[in-house]
Amino acid sequence: MRGARVLTGCLALLALAVGCDDDDAVGDGADAGMTRQGPCSVGESVCVEGRLRTCLEDETGWLVERCDEGTVCVEDACVPQVCEPGSRECTDEGVRTCAADGQSWSSPTACPTDHGCLDGVCLARTCTPGETACGDKVALTCDADGLRWNRAPCAAAERCIDGACTAEPGG
Known part of the structure; x- marks a missing residue:
């Protein structure tokens, strides 16, 4: 009989534990919600895990919000990003x-x-900055970083000679 009572007590505690959740946020949980994690002061804000928490007017908990696109939570406010993380x-x-x-x-x-x-x-580098060359009816000039050739097509009556488009003889 005593074993049955112990088993019943354990099952009751297990049922209570299953019903509990570590996440105390109220709401849809995606972008915003309220949390009841203790008292706070009106106007108080803080960033926690990248989300902005603002004290509710009744000082009983926090409104939790995700910062807008292009902003991040720093200290106690959502501020514009300087750059894209990792870029x-x-x-x-x-x-x-x-x-x-x-x-x-x-x-x-x-x-x-x-x-x-x-x-x-x-x-x-693929070329020396400022270097010139010719392609098929195209004058090529190496860009300032030496990584690309800038192309300048020659006109119909021109051809490329020594990195510059020049008039065809007799044209």
Whole structure:
């Protein structure tokens, strides 16, 4: 008989535990909700796990909101992102990477001397900046970073000679 009571008591506790949830947010849980995690002061805001928590007017809990697209939660407010987290870009000094919080850039990492930077990646130079060449009725000029050839098609009565479009003799 005692074993049955212990088993019944354990089952009752198990049923209560299954009904409990660690997430105390009220609402749809996707973008916003209210949470009852203790008292707070009206006007108080804080960022927790990337979401903005603002104290409810009755000071009994928090309104939890996700920041709008293009903003991140920093300290106690949603602020515009400086950059897309993890993105990379070229600077005069090399390649820099956006921080995970989208609020700052890393110090640039210089590309090797025989490389240039294109779309956040160091690439081997394909030409000397300012160098000229000819293609099929096209004058080519190496761009400033030495990574691409800029094309300038020659007119119908021209041809490319020494990297420049010139009039055909007798044309």
